[in-house]
Amino acid sequence: MTTEYFGKGDPARSLALLWRTSERASRKGKPDLSVDRIVRAAIEVADAEGLQALSMRRVAERLGVGTMSLYTYVPGKPELFDVMLDTVYGETDRSEDVPGGWRGRLEHVVRENWALYLRHPWLSQVAASRPVLGPNGTAKYDYELRAVDGIGLTDVEMDAVVTLVTGFVHGTARGAVEASQAERETGMTDEQWWAAHAPFLSRIADVSRFPTATRVGEAAGEAMGTAYSAERAFEFGLQRLLDGIEALITHRTPS
Structure with a gap:
């Protein structure tokens, strides 16, 4: 799985697009295009075919227009990608009445991010080290901090807490996407893969040499029905993260 990086476009042009400080009107005789329509088409392409399929030409084909007509609104693919990210970041729920105190609020943040990655699997290919400096990315960060x-x-x-939990989602979601891609690329489910390999593993496995790995691997495989479950990893990791943050807060709070 390749990794894409935010911010490769021209900063001035990207920020102008992100904040819509200027937008040229459609020329007479051309289809009714806009930045928003182009970005939505690009997201649809990425959702359906992955980032590797994303190109200005592919977006134009989806819109039924000539490729060059897109450049009236978007300077190029890097700037388009920046706006795609900011646009999907606007999908997360930002309810103010989430029950359960800070723990409930933070769990809501994590689950909203998880759902976002599942809706847009290509997000797991985006490096998470740099912030998206658009209105939706900024509003999302502000809500998560609150x-x-x-x-x-x-x-x-x-x-640091927001970075920790969003990084956790990014890593776990990447595992979920990779598991889904493995099944699609190999044409085999995890159950089919294990069924095919189990007879050979039973012949070569040395329980006396790897007793712990054998015991734990068998227990985990029986519990999950597979060697790896992204959903179980997510649920377990989420609660442990919240426990750790709670311990930090409790430790410094006077009794």
Whole structure:
């Protein structure tokens, strides 16, 4: 799975698109295009075919227009990609009445991010080290910070907590996407793969040499029905993350 990087486009042009500081009107005789329509088509291409299929030509084909007509609105693919990211970041729910205190609010943030990755699997290919400097990315970050505001963390720790939980989602979602792709590329489900390999493994496995791996592997495989379950990893990891953050807060709160 390749990795794509945000921010490869011209900064001035990307920011102008992200914040819609200017947009040229459709020329007479041309289809009614707009930045929003182009971005939505690009997201549809990425959702259906992956980032490797995304190109200005492919987006134009989906819209039924000539490729060059897109450049009236979008300078190029890098800038388009920046706006695609910011657009999907606007999909996360930002309810203010989430029950359960800070823990409930932060769990809501994590689950919204998880759902976003499942809707748009290509997000798992995007490097998460740089922020999206658009209105939706900024609003998303602000909401996520407010989930842990006023609970005893410093500003730097608030940022670290948000980075921690969103990074957890990114990594776990990448595993889910890879598992789905493995089944699609090989034409075999995990159950079929294990069924095919089990007879050979039973002949070569040395229980006396790898007793712990054998015991734990068998227990995990029986519990999950597979060697790896992204959903179980997500649920287990989420609760352990919340437990750790709670321990940090409790440790510094006077009794």
